[in-house]
Amino acid sequence: MSESPDHSSLAPLRARLAAIPTLDAEALEAEAVALLGRKQGELTMRLKGLAALPIEEKRAMGGALNVLKNELEAAVEARRAELAQATSANANRDVDFSMPGRAQWPGTLHPVTVVVDEIVEIFRGLGFAVALGPEAEDEQHNFIALNFPPDHPAMDMHDTLYLDPEGASRPVGERMLLRTHTSPVQIRVMRDGPPPYRVVIPGTVYRNDAFDPSHAPAFSQIEGLAVDEGITFVDLKATLTHFAQRFLGADTRVRFRPSFFPFTEPSAEMDVGCRLCDGAGCAACKGTGWMEILGCGMVHENVLRDAGLDPERWTGFAFGMGPQRIAMQRYGLHDIRLLYGGDMRVLTQFGGVGR
Numbered sequence: 084m085s086e087s088p089d090h091s092s093l094a095p096l097r098a099r100l101a102a103i104p105t106l107d108a109e110a111l112e113a114e115a116v117a118l119l120g121r122k123q124g125e126l127t128m129r130l131k132g133l134a135a136l137p138i139e140e141k142r143a144m145g146g147a148l149n150v151l152k153n154e155l156e157a158a159v160e161a162r163r164a165e166l167a168q169a170t171s172a173n174a175n176r177d178v179d180f181s182m183p184g185r186a187q188w189p190g191t192l193h194p195v196t197v198v199v200d201e202i203v204e205i206f207r208g209l210g211f212a213v214a215l216g217p218e219a220e221d222e223q224h225n226f227i228a229l230n231f232p233p234d235h236p237a238m239d240m241h242d243t244l245y246l247d248p249e250g251a252s253r254p255v256g257e258r259m260l261l262r263t264h265t266s267p268v269q270i271r272v273m274r275d276g277p278p279p280y281r282v283v284i285p286g287t288v289y290r291n292d293a294f295d296p297s298h299a300p301a302f303s304q305i306e307g308l309a310v311d312e313g314i315t316f317v318d319l320k321a322t323l324t325h326f327a328q329r330f331l332g333a334d335t336r337v338r339f340r341p342s343f344f345p346f347t348e349p350s351a352e353m354d355v356g357c358r359l360c361d362g363a364g365c366a367a368c369k370g371t372g373w374m375e376i377l378g379c380g381m382v383h384e385n386v387l388r389d390a391g392l393d394p395e396r397w398t399g400f401a402f403g404m405g406p407q408r409i410a411m412q413r414y415g416l417h418d419i420r421l422l423y424g425g426d427m428r429v430l431t432q433f434g435g436v437g438r
């Protein structure tokens with residue numbers, strides 16, 4: 084049987100069939116519609132055109148068109164699958180599965196928080212509760228009730244961060260400031276109810292200091308107060324010695340040196356034997372073999388009286404220390420700013436695991 088002109092007219096369709104594996108996604112979909120679309124598709128039109136042909140031609144051409152239709156459909160499907168695979172391969176190219184995973188940060192307690200928690204825990208064992216107070220204080224609580232004379236240099240604007248500058252004209256005592264120590268909480272505790280008191284007071288305090296290796300404008304303090312009948316300087320020494328030996332080691336040596344604070348009398352600084360040189364003297368202890376760790380003293384009778392307590396009946400001691408400095412000594416940090424930078428190398432090395 085010779086090839087009819089209609090048979091040879093399938094040649095352009097065969098050429099388009101051959102081109103299908105080269106089409107991109109957009110061209111493929113356009114070609115699928117152009118060839119196989121139900122209304123205007125080339126092949127669809129050809130099949131519809133069969134009706135006009137004589138029976139013999141209709142049979143021959145119909146068979147050829149149906150074979151071609153199946154081939155076109157198969158070619159379009161194959162190309163679609165190929166393109167889909169290429170697309171997902173492309174998407175995966177942005178993900179390098181050989182890269183190491185991102186480390187999870189479980190979070191740690193700040194070294195200063197660890198120190199404060201340990202101190203609180205030791206005093207809790209001695210029957211001390213935790214007391215807290217506001218960071219924005221008035222001069223009455225921060226200075227005057229603590230027996231600071233009204234002309235004390237700490238009340239100077241250069242040392243203390245006063246709030247509300249317009250309030251500077253207010254009478255001394257009413258001006259608001261960022262507390263310069265945690266001691267005003269002692270006053271709040273004593274005014275809150277009758278003794279006995281045994282409290283430790285952790286908190287943030289503020290000074291008008293620039294950052295340098297040993298100073299910061301905001302830092303932690305932890306303070307303690309014990310008031311009861313019959314408390315003496317022996318109780319102070321025994322309590323603070325016990326604390327130092329629990330915190331730093333049972334063999335820790337302590338000494339008390341006379342000092343001055345407006346709100347205690349007598350007052351003392353407590354030193355501990357330098358653990359770096361074992362008392363021989365080194366740069367950290369400035370050659371003395373001792374390191375100052377806290378200030379302390381017997382609560383001044385003016386403070387007791389001002390809080391409404393009879394100093395003939397009630398006596399007590401108070402102490403205060405700086406957790407930043409303690410953390411620096413313990414972890415061998417030479418710059419206090421390391422405790423502020425949020426440097427993960429410091430925090431993960433010295434911080435504690437959260438509870």
Ligand SMILES: [Zn+2]
Nearest residue numbers: 357360365368
């Ligand atoms: Zn030393």
